[in-house]
Amino acid sequence: MSYQSRKQIILKILDEKGDVDVKELAQVLETSEITVRRDLGTMAADGLLYRTHGGAMKLSLVNQPISFVQKSAVNADKKDHICRIAAAQIQDGDVIFMDCGSTVFRMCGFIRDKRIKVITNSLPVVHELLNSAVSINLIGGEVDAERQAVHGSMSIEHIRRYQADKAFLGVGGISVEKGLSAVSEKEAEMTLSMAANAQVTYLLCDSSKLGKDKYLTFAPLTLVNVLITDEQSSEIIQAFTNVGVKVLR
Amino acid sequence: MSYQSRKQIILKILDEKGDVDVKELAQVLETSEITVRRDLGTMAADGLLYRTHGGAMKLSLVNQPISFVQKSAVNADKKDHICRIAAAQIQDGDVIFMDCGSTVFRMCGFIRDKRIKVITNSLPVVHELLNSAVSINLIGGEVDAERQAVHGSMSIEHIRRYQADKAFLGVGGISVEKGLSAVSEKEAEMTLSMAANAQVTYLLCDSSKLGKDKYLTFAPLTLVNVLITDEQSSEIIQAFTNVGVKVLR
DNA sequence: TTTGATTTGTTCAAAAATAATCAAAATTTA
DNA sequence: TAAATTTTGATTATTTTTGAACAAATCAAA
Numbered sequence: 001m002s003y004q005s006r007k008q009i010i011l012k013i014l015d016e017k018g019d020v021d022v023k024e025l026a027q028v029l030e031t032s033e034i035t036v037r038r039d040l041g042t043m044a045a046d047g048l049l050y051r052t053h054g055g056a057m058k059l060s061l062v063n064q065p066i067s068f069v070q071k072s073a074v075n076a077d078k079k080d081h082i083c084r085i086a087a088a089q090i091q092d093g094d095v096i097f098m099d100c101g102s103t104v105f106r107m108c109g110f111i112r113d114k115r116i117k118v119i120t121n122s123l124p125v126v127h128e129l130l131n132s133a134v135s136i137n138l139i140g141g142e143v144d145a146e147r148q149a150v151h152g153s154m155s156i157e158h159i160r161r162y163q164a165d166k167a168f169l170g171v172g173g174i175s176v177e178k179g180l181s182a183v184s185e186k187e188a189e190m191t192l193s194m195a196a197n198a199q200v201t202y203l204l205c206d207s208s209k210l211g212k213d214k215y216l217t218f219a220p221l222t223l224v225n226v227l228i229t230d231e232q233s234s235e236i237i238q239a240f241t242n243v244g245v246k247v248l249r
Numbered sequence: 250m251s252y253q254s255r256k257q258i259i260l261k262i263l264d265e266k267g268d269v270d271v272k273e274l275a276q277v278l279e280t281s282e283i284t285v286r287r288d289l290g291t292m293a294a295d296g297l298l299y300r301t302h303g304g305a306m307k308l309s310l311v312n313q314p315i316s317f318v319q320k321s322a323v324n325a326d327k328k329d330h331i332c333r334i335a336a337a338q339i340q341d342g343d344v345i346f347m348d349c350g351s352t353v354f355r356m357c358g359f360i361r362d363k364r365i366k367v368i369t370n371s372l373p374v375v376h377e378l379l380n381s382a383v384s385i386n387l388i389g390g391e392v393d394a395e396r397q398a399v400h401g402s403m404s405i406e407h408i409r410r411y412q413a414d415k416a417f418l419g420v421g422g423i424s425v426e427k428g429l430s431a432v433s434e435k436e437a438e439m440t441l442s443m444a445a446n447a448q449v450t451y452l453l454c455d456s457s458k459l460g461k462d463k464y465l466t467f468a469p470l471t472l473v474n475v476l477i478t479d480e481q482s483s484e485i486i487q488a489f490t491n492v493g494v495k496v497l498r
Numbered sequence: 499t500t501t502g503a504t505t506t507g508t509t510c511a512a513a514a515a516t517a518a519t520c521a522a523a524a525t526t527t528a
Numbered sequence: 529t530a531a532a533t534t535t536t537g538a539t540t541a542t543t544t545t546t547g548a549a550c551a552a553a554t555c556a557a558a
Contacts, residue, residue: 002301003545005268008310022505032547037506047317053554054505126372130394138399140389140407145379150387154410158389161403252535271515281537286516302544303515 001029006039007048014049014058015131021055060127068124068148072102078206078230083107085228085248086168086204090114094165097194098125100149100187101170103204108132119162121155121190123148137162144186151186159193167198172214174205176239179221181214188218200225207231221245250278255288256297263298263307270304317373317397321351327455327479332356334477334497335417335453339363343414346443347374349398349436350419352453357381368411370404370439372397386411393435400435408442416447421463423454425488428470430463437467449474456480470494 006029013020013028025036044051050062072079082103087110090096094114098104100122108125111118112132120126121139129136141155169191173181180203182188195201203224210231221243228248231237237247255278262269262277274285293300299311321328331352336359339345343363347353349371357374360367361381369375370388378385390404418440422430429452431437444450452473459480470492477497480486486496 002268002270002303002306004299004301004306004311033505034507034548035546038546041507047322123372123375126392130392130397136392136394137403138387138389138392140387140399140404143375143379143385143387145385148379150389154386154407155389158403158407282515283517283538284536287536290517 001031003039003042006031006036007043010039010043010056011048014056018061019052019055019057024055060124060130068102068105072105072124074102075206075208076106078208079103079106079204080109081230082204082206082228083110086202087111087114089166089202089226089248090116092116095119095162097159097162097164097167097169097198098122099167099169099190099194100125100147101204103170103206104168107168107204119159119164121150121159123150147184147187149187149190151190156189156193159190159197162197164194164198165200167194167201168204169194169201170204171209173209173212174203174221174227175211175213176221176243178213178217180219180223181217183214183216185216185218188216192219192223195219195223202226202228205229210236250280252288252291255280255285256292259288259292259305260297263305267310268301268304268306273304317351317354321354321373323351324455324457325355327457328352328355328453329358330479331453331455331477332359335451336360336363338415338451338475338497339365341365344368344411346408346411346413346416346418346447347371348416348418348439348443349374349396350453352419352455353417356417356453368408368413370399370408372399396433396436398436398439400439405438405442408439408446411446413443413447414449416443416450417453418443418450419453420458422458422461423452423470423476424460424462425470425492427462427466429468429472430466432463432465434465434467437465441468441472444468444472451475451477453477459485 009029010025022033022036026033029036040051040056043049049056050059083106086107090111092115095117098107098118098120105122105124108128112129112134115133117135117137118129119137119139126136126138139150139155139158141150141152144151171180172183201224205227207230210229224245226246226248227240230249240247258278259274271282271285275282278285289300289305292298298305299308332355335356339360341364344366347356347367347369354371354373357377361378361383364382366384366386367378368386368388375385375387388399388404388407390399390401393400420429420440421432450473454476456479459478473494475495475497476489479498489496
């Protein structure tokens with residue numbers, strides 16, 4: 001197998017899995033570890049990947065602060081369950097908002113082949129979808145390094161210029177009593193703006209956040225058309241359904 | 250079997266499988282390896298396939314756009330020379346525009362410790378400066394995956410909302426006769442907008458681009474207040490100075 | 499800080515592939 | 529039909545790639 005053939009395979013695996021190791025690639029490519037090391041070295045020099053000890057990572061995953069990567073990986077199974085359901089609500093041709101939450105980010109892996117337009121303020125979402133079938137519009141404004149997202153009054157104005165079919169949003173906390181709550185006023189504003197400019201608003205929320213409130217209550221449950229969750233308790237689901245929120249799980 | 254017959258068969262196999270090897274083709278075509286090598290050589294020269302060691306690949310699998318990192322690394326010494334001079338023009342407290350050029354991007358390394366605000370449409374610039382002393386505003390709009398930048402009418406509007414002290418811009422080509430020229434109308438628009446909303450406009454241009462024009466002439470030299478270049482020829486520098494462009498080198 | 503395990507990258511030899519040269523065979527042209 | 533031209537295949541020298549071996553570097557645990 002030639003270097004170019006191996007290169008294509010390596011890039012494909014990196015795109016799918018985000019990172020690889022030398023031993024695994026040597027096995028998959030049916031070649032020696034030193035050949036794989038040379039290939040990875042060449043590809044790193046060409047700016048195609050990031051070389052780590054024992055393997056390599058996709059460039060787009062490297063420049064994210066640990067905090068976002070770790071946060072996104074917490075309850076990954078639950079989040080992926082939610083994201084599969086969310087992705088199934090999206091048809092080719094849709095225009096969708098995606099906010100900067102760690103659950104919403106994981107939707108990227110499930111929508112990359114869809115011919116849709118994504119409007120987002122999240123830098124990780126942009127990076128993840130850059131080389132995909134998705135067309136991207138990025139909301140402008142002040143960049144928040146910690147959250148890797150754009151916020152502020154300029155962002156709010158920008159969002160108002162768009163009209164989306166669907167919005168996929170996360171929150172810090174949600175309960176029947178208090179409605180939606182957040183830990184950041186900026187994020188709350190973004191959530192409100194995206195919801196206001198979409199036909200249908202989906203809330204992606206894993207079970208760890210249901211029934212729990214954060215310091216800033218910023219919207220009633222009526223902001224949400226559909227709640228997508230992994231929560232299995234009938235009582236909790238019923239409580240939301242009783243106040244008019246459709247629940248998918 | 251004639252060359253034309255073999256060619257059709259080779260192209261058919263490439264289309265089906267994406268890649269081929271010389272031995273396999275020799276067997277299928279019932280000819281010698283050297284004949285196959287000659288055929289592949291001719292076809293590669295004609296731009297029909299990509300010759301690899303031991304075989305060939307379909308062009309579409311190989312023709313990836315040159316990465317931004319690779320482009321930025323071309324003439325790195327010249328670019329860094331220019332960027333050092335550019336960085337020296339910036340004081341703490343400044344608000345500056347930075348466009349999406351590969352030379353401008355290299356300025357990041359020289360300004361990361363300055364307490365300034367950067368307004369940019371370049372994703373690599375944002376990533377490079379995220380964990381630095383710099384405050385960043387990101388221009389919103391449609392994301393161009395190849396250039397990793399944001400463009401479009403929404404972006405133009407967004408830029409107009411800001412007033413910067415300085416703008417640091419690149420161009421595709423520049424000459425005394427034709428003025429500034431570009432290979433992309435989108436980038437030309439961004440350059441014009443940033444220049445229109447800055448007090449002082451700096452053009453970063455390495456010697457390989459001086460005196461050379463691209464297909465779209467989009468602005469006269471008067472758009473530029475200061476040209477920063479690595480060019481050492483007194484004649485060329487004088488030519489620019491004669492038409493009112495201050496030159497730093 | 500030390501130590502053992504793991505990984506990396508260099509060196510070298512072997513294997514594989516390429517390209518140049520030349521002669522033979524096949525095809526085309528007059 | 530013969531001469532000229534083109535194509536093909538064999539041989540050989542050169543280049544490229546690969547894998548083994550090993551010293552140096554890195555990592556994580558003690």
